[in-house]
Amino acid sequence: MEQNKIRELSIIAAKSRILGLDMVHRAASGHIGGSLSCMDIITMLYNGVMRIDPSNPQDPDRDRFVLSKGHCTPALYPVLAQRGFFPVEALEMFRRVDGHLSGHAEMKHVPGVDMSTGSLGQGISAAVGMAMAGKLNKKNYRVYTVLGDGEIAEGQVWEAFMAAAKYELDNLCAVIDVNGLQIDGKTADVMPTEPLDEKLEAFGWKVLKADGHDFGSLQEAFAEAKTVKAQPTVILAKTVKGKGVSYMENVAGWHGKAPNDAQYEQGKQELEAQLKELEAH
Amino acid sequence: MSEKIATREAYGNALVALAEQYPDLVVLDADLSSATKTQGFSKAYPTRFFNMGIAEANMMGVAAGMATCGKMPFANTFAMFAAGRAWEQVRNSIAYPGLNVKVVGSHGGLSVGEDGATHQCIEDFAIMRAIPGMTVLCPCDGSEMAAATEALLNYDGPAYMRLGRLAVETVTDSIEGYHFELGKGVTLRDGSDVTIIANGMMVQAALKAAALLQAEGVQARVIDMHTIKPLDAALVLKAAAETGAIVTSEEANIIGGLGAAVCECVSENCPVPVVRHGVADIFGRSGKAEQVLAAYGLTPEGIADAARKAISKKK
Ligand SMILES: Cc1ncc(C[n+]2csc(CCOP(=O)(O)OP(=O)(O)O)c2C)c(N)n1
Ligand SMILES: [Mg+2]
Numbered sequence: 001m002e003q004n005k006i007r008e009l010s011i012i013a014a015k016s017r018i019l020g021l022d023m024v025h026r027a028a029s030g031h032i033g034g035s036l037s038c039m040d041i042i043t044m045l046y047n048g049v050m051r052i053d054p055s056n057p058q059d060p061d062r063d064r065f066v067l068s069k070g071h072c073t074p075a076l077y078p079v080l081a082q083r084g085f086f087p088v089e090a091l092e093m094f095r096r097v098d099g100h101l102s103g104h105a106e107m108k109h110v111p112g113v114d115m116s117t118g119s120l121g122q123g124i125s126a127a128v129g130m131a132m133a134g135k136l137n138k139k140n141y142r143v144y145t146v147l148g149d150g151e152i153a154e155g156q157v158w159e160a161f162m163a164a165a166k167y168e169l170d171n172l173c174a175v176i177d178v179n180g181l182q183i184d185g186k187t188a189d190v191m192p193t194e195p196l197d198e199k200l201e202a203f204g205w206k207v208l209k210a211d212g213h214d215f216g217s218l219q220e221a222f223a224e225a226k227t228v229k230a231q232p233t234v235i236l237a238k239t240v241k242g243k244g245v246s247y248m249e250n251v252a253g254w255h256g257k258a259p260n261d262a263q264y265e266q267g268k269q270e271l272e273a274q275l276k277e278l279e280a281h
Numbered sequence: 282m283s284e285k286i287a288t289r290e291a292y293g294n295a296l297v298a299l300a301e302q303y304p305d306l307v308v309l310d311a312d313l314s315s316a317t318k319t320q321g322f323s324k325a326y327p328t329r330f331f332n333m334g335i336a337e338a339n340m341m342g343v344a345a346g347m348a349t350c351g352k353m354p355f356a357n358t359f360a361m362f363a364a365g366r367a368w369e370q371v372r373n374s375i376a377y378p379g380l381n382v383k384v385v386g387s388h389g390g391l392s393v394g395e396d397g398a399t400h401q402c403i404e405d406f407a408i409m410r411a412i413p414g415m416t417v418l419c420p421c422d423g424s425e426m427a428a429a430t431e432a433l434l435n436y437d438g439p440a441y442m443r444l445g446r447l448a449v450e451t452v453t454d455s456i457e458g459y460h461f462e463l464g465k466g467v468t469l470r471d472g473s474d475v476t477i478i479a480n481g482m483m484v485q486a487a488l489k490a491a492a493l494l495q496a497e498g499v500q501a502r503v504i505d506m507h508t509i510k511p512l513d514a515a516l517v518l519k520a521a522a523e524t525g526a527i528v529t530s531e532e533a534n535i536i537g538g539l540g541a542a543v544c545e546c547v548s549e550n551c552p553v554p555v556v557r558h559g560v561a562d563i564f565g566r567s568g569k570a571e572q573v574l575a576a577y578g579l580t581p582e583g584i585a586d587a588a589r590k591a592i593s594k595k596k
Contacts, residue, residue, distance in 0.1 A: 027395060029394070029395040029396075030395070070399065071396075095395040095397070095567045095568065096567070096568055097566065097567070097568025097569065097572040097573055097576055098568075099567070099568075101567075102397035102398065102566060102567040103395050103396045103397040103400075103567045104396065104397050104399045104400070106397075116399070117399070118396070118397070118399030118400060119361065119362070119365075119366065119399050119400075120335050121335070150312060150334070150335050151335055153312075153334035153335045153336045154335055154336055155336060155338060155339060182312050182334075182335065183312050183313060183315060183316070184310070184312050184313070184314050184315065184320075184332055189332075190312055190332050190334050191312075191332070191333065191334025191335070191336065
């Protein structure tokens with residue numbers, strides 16, 4: 001990928017991280033850890049992979065995105081806002097009783113959100129349905145979804161994996177955010193899911209691997225996914241939960257906790273320094 | 282009224298306190314042990330705790346299997362996923378064979394707050410109550426929760442119990458003669474003009490509503506109906522006969538839950554006006570718990586309004 005493009009994407013992601021941290025701190029609740037881990041993936045999707053038009057969010061020919069790990073709205077909403085689906089100021093309404101930006105992804109009230117999610121394991125099934133409808137309607141849109149590595153313990157996820165292979169959904173690309181953590185600790189301890197590559201291959205999926213914080217690596221994987229025929233693709237994206245805020249990185253306790261004022265200040269300083277660094281070069 | 286403690290916290294403490302006395306008690310969770318408060322048990326009794334990952338349906342089936350081998354499983358997750366996600370597993374693998382599994386749903390109702398509608402289970406009373414032979418309960422405070430947990434350990438059969446997220450005032454410990462028994466409601470306050478039958482955190486709200494009504498000269502009886510099924514029909518019918526009007530109050534959809542159970546009982550045996558106070562058949566939303574509850578009228582004022590309405594319908 002060109003240096004310029006990498007810089008542009010890195011800046012969007014850095015700004016989104018700041019906005020996401022702001023949202024969670026202001027609301028005094030929300031899921032920051034997993035949002036920081038999938039921030040670069042979602043930034044990549046909406047700024048270089050997906051065919052979308054923020055001025056026409058209901059375009060029937062648009063590519064679709066389902067945030068199967070629906071708690072990570074502090075990643076999705078800032079990316080959508082910066083992409084122009086709604087004003088960045090609207091993020092202030094996150095999780096407020098008088099607002100419309102609910103804690104989990106919400107399609108009825110938030111422009112750009114293609115599916116309401118929050119109950120883990122269900123988003124991937126909806127993505128399969130969208131891909132099947134695309135085939136049926138002879139549309140050439142593509143469907144993307146991001147799952148958590150804890151989420152895939154849900155049996156429904158594997159039911160969806162089977163269905164996607166059966167219907168040869170080469171218009172479907174799933175990303176698993178492999179950050180190694182869930183709420184109660186390490187995924188390897190709570191419910192081991194590895195080896196994901198072998199399991200998914202056995203389920204009939206094309207398996208690709210990427211560094212979930214490297215835009216070059218991500219773009220390459222998404223480009224390759226577009227060339228796959230007659231089977232769905234999954235990208236196993238290696239990530240760091242809490243990426244960008246030093247004290248949150250790889251700490252399970254930051255799954256669904258809001259930082260206090262001092263922690264917020266420190267996190268914000270770190271993220272702003274990262275943004276400045278990017279803008280200077 | 283004494284200390285404030287969430288019923289989920291009191292439940293978690295009770296599991297630890299009762300573990301030695303009930304060696305067959307085992308606890309299962311689905312990656313929410315820090316929120317459901319089974320974490321204390323998991324640390325104190327690691328060999329009797331099983332984290333089944335984010336896989337609620339499987340957890341219920343596993344609990345059923347353990348129960349067939351003499352274990353006493355308590356299976357825990359949020360109410361939404363215990364009653365909702367795994368409903369059919371609870372119905373067919375636990376309730377139908379009559380197995381001794383306790384399904385425990387934490388974070389019930391709108392007081393989940395910020396997480397929003399996908400996590401605010403308002404249907405659990407209705408759908409769990411609809412299963413034949415299922416005991417369904419929702420204790421109101423920490424003291425009652427401790428007693429309920431022990432009562433469930435002494436009850437051999439399938440049951441669903443809802444826990445709350447918020448810290449709530451302990452009210453039952455200061456009621457003279459208070460005694461917990463599964464399937465028996467408790468009269469917390471006497472009154473002759475109307476009866477408020479509530480469960481969960483609406484019990485505290487009902488007591489406050491009764492105080493508001495008293496200021497208007499209305500004497501409201503308050504019944505804590507911690508067990509929704511089997512319903513304490515005798516206590517309900519006594520209240521119907523003696524006060525002539527009933528308000529039910531629950532942090533749940535007004536369809537199918539405590540209100541419905543009371544209506545069924547009263548209309549078949551002693552018809553009097555019943556006004557169901559609860560969530561008016563709409564989904565919840567994100568927001569601070571207190572603000573969400575207020576936006577949906579789940580407040581003492583809301584209950585008092587319902588009581589005035591019930592009284593106005595008296596013949
Ligand atoms: C069906 C269901 N069960 C439980 C939860 C509660 N929950 C929310 S996030 C989470 C952990 C998710 O872990 P993971 O999928 O690894 O997400 P990430 O690490 O990316 O945040 C759990 C258990 C839920 N939202 N849905
Ligand atoms: Mg994870």
